[in-house]
Amino acid sequence: MQGFFQRYLSLYRPLITRLNELMSTYELSYSLWQVIFYIKNNGPSTLVDIANQYNVEKPTITRRVQRLEDLQIVKQIPGIDRREKVIQLTEIGEEVYQACRKEITDLENRVMDGIANEEQMITFQTLPKIQGNIMKGDGRKSE
Amino acid sequence: MQGFFQRYLSLYRPLITRLNELMSTYELSYSLWQVIFYIKNNGPSTLVDIANQYNVEKPTITRRVQRLEDLQIVKQIPGIDRREKVIQLTEIGEEVYQACRKEITDLENRVMDGIANEEQMITFQTLPKIQGNIMKGDGRKSE
DNA sequence: GGTAACAGTTATCCATGGTAACTATTTTTT
DNA sequence: AAAAAATAGTTACCATGGATAACTGTTACC
Numbered sequence: 001m002q003g004f005f006q007r008y009l010s011l012y013r014p015l016i017t018r019l020n021e022l023m024s025t026y027e028l029s030y031s032l033w034q035v036i037f038y039i040k041n042n043g044p045s046t047l048v049d050i051a052n053q054y055n056v057e058k059p060t061i062t063r064r065v066q067r068l069e070d071l072q073i074v075k076q077i078p079g080i081d082r083r084e085k086v087i088q089l090t091e092i093g094e095e096v097y098q099a100c101r102k103e104i105t106d107l108e109n110r111v112m113d114g115i116a117n118e119e120q121m122i123t124f125q126t127l128p129k130i131q132g133n134i135m136k137g138d139g140r141k142s143e
Numbered sequence: 144m145q146g147f148f149q150r151y152l153s154l155y156r157p158l159i160t161r162l163n164e165l166m167s168t169y170e171l172s173y174s175l176w177q178v179i180f181y182i183k184n185n186g187p188s189t190l191v192d193i194a195n196q197y198n199v200e201k202p203t204i205t206r207r208v209q210r211l212e213d214l215q216i217v218k219q220i221p222g223i224d225r226r227e228k229v230i231q232l233t234e235i236g237e238e239v240y241q242a243c244r245k246e247i248t249d250l251e252n253r254v255m256d257g258i259a260n261e262e263q264m265i266t267f268q269t270l271p272k273i274q275g276n277i278m279k280g281d282g283r284k285s286e
Numbered sequence: 287g288g289t290a291a292c293a294g295t296t297a298t299c300c301a302t303g304g305t306a307a308c309t310a311t312t313t314t315t316t
Numbered sequence: 317a318a319a320a321a322a323t324a325g326t327t328a329c330c331a332t333g334g335a336t337a338a339c340t341g342t343t344a345c346c
Contacts, residue, residue: 001255001263002248005162006180009173011274012155013198013334018277019148020301030152031302037149048324055156060303062326083311083324105145111276112144119269120144126258126266131154133254134161156303174333191293203334205295226293226342 022103026096027071033100035064036073036089040097044077044088068093165246169239170214176243178207179216179232183240187220187231211236 019030028036038053039045047061054061065087068074073093079086089097112120162173171179181196182188190204197204208230211217216236222229232240255263 001251001267004251004255004263004267005158005247007267007270008154008158010197011151011270011277014274014277015148015151018280029301046324054153056302057304058325059305059327063302066326081312081324085325104148108144108147110280111273112147113276115269115272115276119265120147122262122265123269124144124147124150126262127150127154129258130254131157133256133258134154134157137161137253172332189293199333200335201294202296202336206333209295224293224343228294 018107019104022107023100026100028096028100032064032068032073033104035061035068036093036097036100039074039087039089040094044079044086046079046084046086048084161250162247165250166243169243171239171243175207175211176247178204178211179236179240179243182217182230182232183237187222187229189222189227189229191227 016030019033023029023033034054035050038050042049047058047065050065051058051061065074065085068087069076071092072090073096074087075090077086077088159173162176166172166176177197178193181193185192190201190208193208194201194204208217208228211230212219214235215233216239217230218233220229220231
């Protein structure tokens with residue numbers, strides 16, 4: 001499938017730019033949205049939970065959470081393990097989630113305009129398979 | 144198609160990391176590769192040509208080309224319009240192109256492992272349609 | 287020949303993410 | 317139970333990639 005990477009990657013910048021525009025209304029970006037999305041769908045979570053989910057390092061999540069705390073979108077709740085910082089959505093956070101969720105879903109629909117349902121489904125299913133193949137080949141532990 | 148963006152975006156970082164690893168052998172990154180690829184396939188080109196192709200600003204391409212000149216992968220050739228900087232692959236550049244082209248194509252094949260040809264084709268065709276929909280909605284000029 | 291448009295560069299800034307080194311806890315080992 | 321190892325999080329610093337604004341030359345237009 002020669003040229004696949006090019007096609008995949010040339011969509012990235014327009015898409016992420018669009019998403020960030022969309023969320024700038026709430027002083028958010030897609031990277032912050034990921035955190036909101038995660039704790040909304042998985043309940044109160046630690047920074048390590050989130051870092052694992054998105055395959056990024058801990059300091060990256062530390063920063064995202066700090067910004068969300070500044071925006072009063074998340075707050076820390078007491079946990080048993082005092083090493084952990086368990087965070088949760090605030091009420092403001094819930095509202096922001098609902099508003100963004102709607103806008104993102106709308107965009108997801110618009111973006112699929114004129115594309116047959118079957119094609120959408122197949123693309124939807126194929127992307128994670130590709131990701132699996134890439135991450136399988138990572139072979140970090142095999143040294 | 145709820146959750147599409149998440150699926151699309153979660154593939155980005157593993158993929159670009161993999162590509163950059165692959166090209167670090169040649170002191171390259173994917174962003175530099177794009178320039179090499181463009182002038183290989185379109186012949187001697189100006190910085191504006193390249194910037195237009197990838198929807199990035201001119202200073203971004205200035206930097207990429209400077210680094211490729213340092214690496215002796217591209218060189219400037221004389222043109223009629225003395226404002227323009229027409230660049231072309233050097234002999235070293237040609238060799239690097241061939242080597243990278245091969246490695247990237249190999250990776251493109253590996254990444255599609257276990258995915259039916261039909262699914263590959265549909266995904267391949269769907270991505271640019273989505274991109275079209277996003278960029279259509281940009282409406283920059285319509286103010 | 288003067289003005290506008292264009293190609294490219296420089297300087298500066300922003301967003302995102304990585305690594306290394308550290309603190310504070312908890313778990314494991316002995 | 318004390319020592320060592322592992323874990324969660326933070327801080328400081330750096331790299332990449334891209335944007336904008338302001339600038340220099342050069343060419344096109346009238």
